[in-house]
Amino acid sequence: MIIKLVIIALLAYLGAIGAPWFFGTTGGFYTLGRPLIASALVGIILGDxxxxxxxxxxxQAMYIGIITPGAVMPFDVDYIGYLTTALVILSNLDPKLAPTLAVPVGLIxxxxxxxxxxxxxYFAHKADRYAEKADYKGVALMNILPQIVNFALRFIPALIILYLGKGFLENLVTSIPPFINHYLQVVGGMLPALGIGMLxxxxxxxxxxxxxFLLGFLMVEYLKLPILAVALFGGVLSLFWFKFTSVDTSREV
Known part of the structure; x- marks a missing residue:
């Protein structure tokens, strides 16, 4: 099991916004760091x-509207994707509790x-001083050391949380009164809706x-129609609406 936890912690580093190994942020943060992809990888590793x-x-629905302007993150979706999913599986929690658990994990x-x-x-200013002296080796070193810091500060805490979190969460869940547990599930169910609303x-x-959008939701939820068919119908309807309103605008001009 420890090997599996090490792999998950390593992925939590590789999917970070500062990790350059998978085509920069394109393959790292915007691919490995997405909650849905992260959860799928955790599921494969842990067998669930x-x-x-x-x-x-x-x-993923909860944080679908989150953006990172200038690398400023309100929540760390990479940590959320890997650690929350792993903790839910390892502690055998109800998945509905995942959005509630994701908030403290993201803040960490x-x-x-x-x-x-x-x-x-510090390394950025040090690299500037090496550049003024035309010390290319020093500049290169100041670009390597930050990745060591990045790896250490993301991999080690992730591994500790995964290793200690299982037993802690098991004890926590058993000590929570049923009505509070139900309340957390209800609140957790509202958070993905909030994410969709932000988007x-x-x-x-x-x-x-x-x-x-509301019409499509009603068709899927109450008429029990296939979501793919409803999505295609909504796409076609939107295109027709866009086309007709564009024509009307051009005629007025």
Missing amino acids: IPKALEVGVLI GVLIWNTIWVINV LNMVVKEKIYLGI
């Missing part, structure tokens, strides 16, 4: 893919990331598209 994907869908990741940035400021607020410019 269905529960892992159930967790991944919830936390942000604290670590901010610490890394503060430490790496829609950024993307949707015309309110008519919210009506189309």
